[in-house]
Amino acid sequence: MAGKNDELPVAEDMRSESLAAKLTKLYEVMSPAGEPPSDAVVADGIFEKTGVQMSAPYLCLLRTGKRTNPTVQNVQAIAEYFGVPASYLIDTGGDAAVESELRLVKAMRDNGIRDIATRLSGLTPESIGNLAGIVDRLRQLENLPPIGPSDETST
Template sequence: MPNDPGLPDLAEQLNHLFTSVRTAQGQPRWNNETASLEIARTGLTMSSAYLSQLRNGKRLNPSARHLAALADLFGVPMEYFFDPGRRSVIDDDLQLLTALRDTGARRLALHAQGLSPASVENVLGIIDQLRRLENLPATPA
């Protein structure tokens, strides 16, 4: 199609993935250069300049192979780029994984294992009170 708009939200989606997928130390897992090198290990060429163009919206229509490589790189299904409903679920999962990398959050989750539903609700109530005391939103954004 000559007027194919490609994936108009691709830049936002990619930037979100680059921001959300982090190392155990909390640093972004990839940047354009490291992502390009990792993708090259699969035998596919994707320059850091091309990644930059995808991320700033100058290129909107990558090949299926490039999209598949990006999906693999970030550990998401290709549907992430096409299905807003599925993307929302995946984004929630990424947010949870990021939270679980926080040592304190992980310890809380592990300690809550095996508690009755009523006890879990009590713990959540205490956490909500602590968040209010520290002027934090009721749930993290």
């Protein structure tokens, strides 16, 4: 049940560029079609999933940083629609875990990466480790920054 505080602005000093940038990233990364959805599609999806009604122009204003003071209810609904914690949208800076998941989702949309990941199924941990070493070397040859393992367990 919606409370009285749900209609209050989240924060008077919320940095519009951080909210706008995060929304833009969510539009780009979390779209099942691979292309960013329209504001109308997102508004409809938010209503279908949460029952919270927002207009497409309002979402556009949030995404472009022209509106910087969403209500708690709106932030929660947007977060629920995109499957991220509301704190990701509210907090300045990034949530490392959410950012990591978004990078993974974006990478898995690439057919080549998805194909390689599928081929890893059934390989031993040793073989997967060997392949990771090869990929690390290829990244180095292409002057790309190193990417550490997703879980820091020792072997």
